[in-house]
């Protein structure tokens with residue numbers, strides 16, 4: 001009896017052990033950067049907030065990241081559902097700017113590879129890569145990362161990659177990775193869903209239930225960022241078609257990233273990537289069919305946007321408020337400086353009232369800090385990063401408040417970010433303010449992409465009470481600003497993300513339809 005008891009215990013123990021081992025161990029890592037070729041400030045290692053998950057508490061990392069709506073959150077959910085054990089390694093992410101310097105790039109990739117080689121021994125990896133990364137010497141930094149991972153881990157090691165919707169997908173990454181899935185939506189509200197989809201296909205690959213094969217076709221066009229709103233015409237039918245195609249038997253995933261026109265690289269432009277279950281011909285045919293559908297749209301991809309002076313005039317003349325001016329040239333999320341003053345200069349010159357402009361300007365924040373709340377402020381703001389985002393503008397007023405700049409976004413907004421830190425933040429009430437309609441400059445210590453309305457709300461600015469809001473972006477801020485705006489006007493402003501391709505000289509990108517010179 002006693003012996004039987006021990007045997008039973010042993011059996012139970014060994015069953016438990018077997019079931020643990022049966023769960024594939026998957027590493028999850030990320031190096032994410034949308035690199036703007038026209039931003040002359042290099043990205044260096046210090047710009048990347050290294051999330052050293054490897055040495056941290058695994059459980060805590062998984063719990064925290066599960067609360068966001070980012071790729072990792074979907075991967076965590078997918079792993080749970082499909083019985084994968086996730087092991088976070090390293091996560092590097094930086095606000096977009098110029099190409100990453102060689103030492104910074106090598107250091108991040110080396111650390112990910114070292115992590116992959118450590119215990120407990122992995123059965124595959126989920127890599128969160130933006131898809132528009134440029135590192136010194138590597139026009140596709142993402143393809144180079146996967147090439148090195150493939151080389152280090154061998155030809156049979158399953159590699160699944162997620163990319164942002166703005167990926168310039170290089171053919172090399174399709175060859176080296178087993179699975180490449182990009183965001184479908186812009187504003188990016190499906191990031192979690194795509195992470196889930198990627199984990200689910202990786203699980204099927206590892207369990208031998210599916211054999212993903214990929215094909216990619218790139219139509220020879222530039223899909224201008226101004227048309228990247230996937231919730232509207234002309235792009236919406238393409239996204240719908242990608243979802244329909246995913247329902248076809250044998251098709252595992254369809255991605256149609258819009259590309260990123262500020263990455264001057266050979267792979268610049270939109271792509272169609274189709275993954276099928278071991279059916280290369282089906283993948284190729286569907287990719288070609290959808291690419292042709294995208295190409296047919298080309299004549300609808302025209303635009304005519306007002307320059308800052310005209311846009312401010314239009315906003316002031318509006319019958320409904322608030323009006324949000326989308327400062328496309330200073331698209332922070334696309335790698336622009338975040339301190340452009342072209343729109344601010346017009347607001348001041350045309351004596352508009354009730355406006356809000358947020359600017360990256362650490363020097364001005366310091367000035368406000370030393371002045372103190374309630375005291376006068378007189379200092380040139382913005383236009384300090386480089387010479388393509390305008391001149392500093394003298395702002396006189398009062399320091400309204402000083403804030404630590406941290407907030408949480410609980411709604412699903414572009415990219416799915418939840419935890420925010422804009423650094424020390426000063427709110428200046430500028431001259432020309434009335435009691436009901438203050439003119440507000442929000443000064444941030446860190447470059448902050450306007451993806452959450454809480455960038456304003458958290459520092460005591462009520463966007464719905466103002467007349468003119470300025471959001472430094474093109475499509476991404478819409479998810480946050482549409483709910484509080486009565487009208488949005490995209491502005492053809494200068495800057496590292498100017499919407500008009502005629503403002504740039506391309507060197508490495510192929511000649512694509514849509515790059516034709518339009519006089520700025």
Ligand SMILES: [Zn+2]
Nearest residue numbers: 164165166188
């Ligand atoms: Zn994007």
